[in-house]
Amino acid sequence: MASLHCVLKKSGESLELFGFEDVLKNIEEAINQPDFTPRSNIAIIAEPFSGRSELVYKIxxxxxxxxxxxxxxxxxxDDNFIDTLEKSGDIVLVDNCQYLFSRNIGGFEKLDIFLNTVASSNKLFITTWNQFSWNYLRFVxxxxxxxxxxxxxPRLGPEELKKMVMANCEWQMTFAEDVIVKNDQCFEFSEFPVVLPIIKRTFMIPIPRIDYFALKCRFQAKIWPSEQKDATSVEDRVFLRLKDVSEGNPGVAQAIWKKSIPSTKGAIKPEDIIKPQYKIDTNYSQAYMLYIILCRECVTIKELKGIIDPNANIDRWVYDLERSGLISVDNELLSIVxxxxxxxxxYLKSMRLVW
Amino acid sequence: MASVDVISGLFQIINPPTILSSLAVLLLAYAASRITTYVLTSLSEWNVLNVFGLNRITVKMLIPLLKFTFYFAGLYYILAAILKIASDQLVLFSGLFGAGLGFGLQGLFADVVGGLLTIVERPYQIGDKITMGGHYGEVKDIGLRVTRLVTPGDTLVSVPNGSIFQNPVANVNAGNLEMMVMIDLFIDPSSDAQKAMQILREALLTSQYIRLSEKHPYVILIKDFPFYKRIRARGMPTIPVMSSSSRPM
Structure with missing residues (x-):
């Protein structure tokens, strides 16, 4: 799993976290309650790469x-974690609770034990969950x-992403305007000759041609209307674009930034931030496998074989997904890129596997 | 004498140019319906539809409606603009049409009316799993005359729309993207029923097809019979969306 050092910055002994101030304030209030009454165990729910583990460090x-x-x-x-739970302090921080269950028959035993312990304990449990696993488990x-x-x-805004990127950047960044050519005509008509075979007459049929560059300029102008464009600097627009393409997810933003802006890059323009495009085409079982990787965040092929039909050609499916750039395989551990x-x-929403 | 004039007028209207024009209009209507079917079918598979809160079935439901619109618009254009039928000729035409119905077109007429009723009443929609005219399958197309089903054995069955007047239509999912399934497990009375219920529950909950939400609950029931116990699981699996690489064309 990709670590999110981007969200954190070591400042002496302490860790600096961007964008989660309100969350930390709420958790601090819960921790400072005398005897944790009313006892309100906390579940922190977020999609992958959103900085859950880093938040746990901060807590x-x-x-x-x-x-x-x-x-x-x-x-x-194994059951070692049960001993740790029994001998734990007043506050128990449990990160990545999605690893407590496996979606197969007999795969909920550890989660049962954990939930029973949480329910019967007087301690305060602060847990983190993968959002997609939580959405499934809450009905189970x-x-x-x-x-x-x-x-x-929360999703990070452009300002927070800017602080995060700047805090981790070791080279001097400069920014430059996009070159936008004013052209209102996105479509041009050109005439295409068509000869009718029987009457032998030629007709000129107007065929629309799309001016992709003009279309792109118009699209950009729509994203950043002129008032906003005047009001914000190029630098702000770069991070506004980063926020748009990453949907405010810090891990995704960091990955896109690294891919779009190499350290050797000169002046950075908003259009340098590339929105990743993937063409995903799988059968249902393969999509289900992708869903399991998304929910678990880190899974081995052996574990997948225990969840999905063991007769399925999982090795080939993994190869296909890796080749498509959707997952990464590191030491037999599969995770989402x-x-x-x-x-x-x-894609999984369109396959009705995620809701 | 007047009726002879009307008949001769009707035959004067029906001449080679009007026949050709009418055929051209019908051809246009056919082409328009084919293009619309192709475009909407392709569009229905776009992921982007989810953003607008649409699903593939919502889009595909427009197909039969538009088909009927094209054909009826074409027919209206032929009668009103090409043939320019006057009111007395229209009455005569209706009479001839009625006679035609009596002689053998009533089946065709029933099928067309059945198709229209299907659009209005919606006893089934494209994508539904139905039993119609003794055939079970997924509705692939609702045409002017027939409804096409694909059976679980991948056979394309064309059932005349008129059969909705004679036989009931059983619709399993009625426009929903999920359908209820029921699994029965029979165990010996001396077996551990709790354990069996837990296994069945986990089998249901870990299925790759199950959909869980407030609208899609599941239930495990147990019932004692004289010589066995029946454990019944009810859940709502999703109907898998076939990807373009695995979808039959």
């Missing part, structure tokens, strides 16, 4: 040694009763 700093941290990074296969378990406080991580996240979600 851990606020807890001042009252907490026990449990970080899951793979499917939980009464999660909303067990975690009465649910916090969805950050910049492909929103294309995948959109």
């Amino acid at each position: 851990s700093e606020m807890c001042r040694d009252k907490e026990t941290k449990i970080f899951f990074s793979r499917l939980v296969s 378990y009464p999660l909303e009763n067990i975690f009465p406080v649910r916090i969805e991580l 950050p910049e492909a996240l929103h294309s995948i979600v959109s």
Whole structure:
């Protein structure tokens, strides 16, 4: 899984986090309640790459040694975490709870144990969940009763993304205007001769031709109306575009930034920020496999074979998805490529696998 | 004598140029309906539709409506603008049409009216899983005369629209993208029913086709019978969307 160092910046011993000030304030209030009454376990829900784990680090700093941290990074296969839960401090931080279950028969045992412990404990549990796993599990378990406080991580705005990128940039950035040629005609008609075979007459048929550059300019003008364009600097428009293409997800924004703007780049223009385009075409089972990777965030082929039909040609499907640039395979661990996240979600919504 | 004039007038109207023009209009209507079908079918598979809150079935439902519109507009144009039929000729034409119906076109007429009623009443829509005229399958097309179903065995069946007047139509999902399925499991009375219920519940919840939401609940039921117990699971699996590479053309 790609780490999100982009959201964090080491400043002495402390970690700097951008864009989650309100979330941290709410959590601080919950932590500072005497005896945590009313006890309101917290579920932090967010899509992949949105900085959940980094938020847990930050919360851990606020807890001042009252907490026990449990970080899951793979499917939980043993019961060691139960001992840790029993011997934990007053506050228990559990990151990536989606690793507590597997979507197959018998795959909910660990989650059952965990939820029973949470429900019967007097401690305050602050947990993080993959948004797509949560959306599925909330109809399987009464999660909303067990975690009465649910916090969805906000999407970052252009200002926050700017701070994040600037904080991690080690080279001097300069910005330049896009070259926009004023041309109102997006369509031009040219005549195409058609000869009718029987009467042997030639007719000129007007055929519309699209001026893609003019269309692009008009589209850009629509995104950034003239007032806004006058009001904001080129720098702001670069980050506004980054926010648009990444939908405010810090991990996706960082990946797109790295891909679009190499360190050797000269002046940066808004049009340099490239929106990743993916053509996804899979069968239903392959799309389901993609959905499992999206929900789990990090999964092995062996685990996939336990979830999907073992007779399915999963190795070939994985190869196809990797070749399409949708997933990355690192040491047999499969994960979603950050910049492909929103294309995948959109596709899975059309396949009715994500809702 | 007057009726002879009307008949001779009608035959004067029907001459080679008007026949050719009428054929051209029908051809145009046919081409327009084919192009519309192609465009809307392609459009219905676009992911972008989700952004507008549309799904493929909503878009495909427009196809039969537009087809009927094109054909009836074409017919109206032929009668009003090409043949320029006067009111007395129209009465005569209706009489001839009625006689035609009596002699053998009533089946065709019933099918066309059945198609129209299908558009208005919507007992089924494109994409629904229905049983019609003794055939079960997914509705692929609602035409002027026939409804085309694709059976689970991938056979294309054309059922005349008129059959909705004689036989009931059973619609499994009625326009929804999911349909209820029921699975029964029978166990020995001495077996661990709780365990069996848990397994069946997990089998249902972990299916790749299951859809869970407030609108799509699931239920596990148990019932005692004299010599066995029946565990029944009810859930709402989604009807998988076939990708373009796997979709039959």
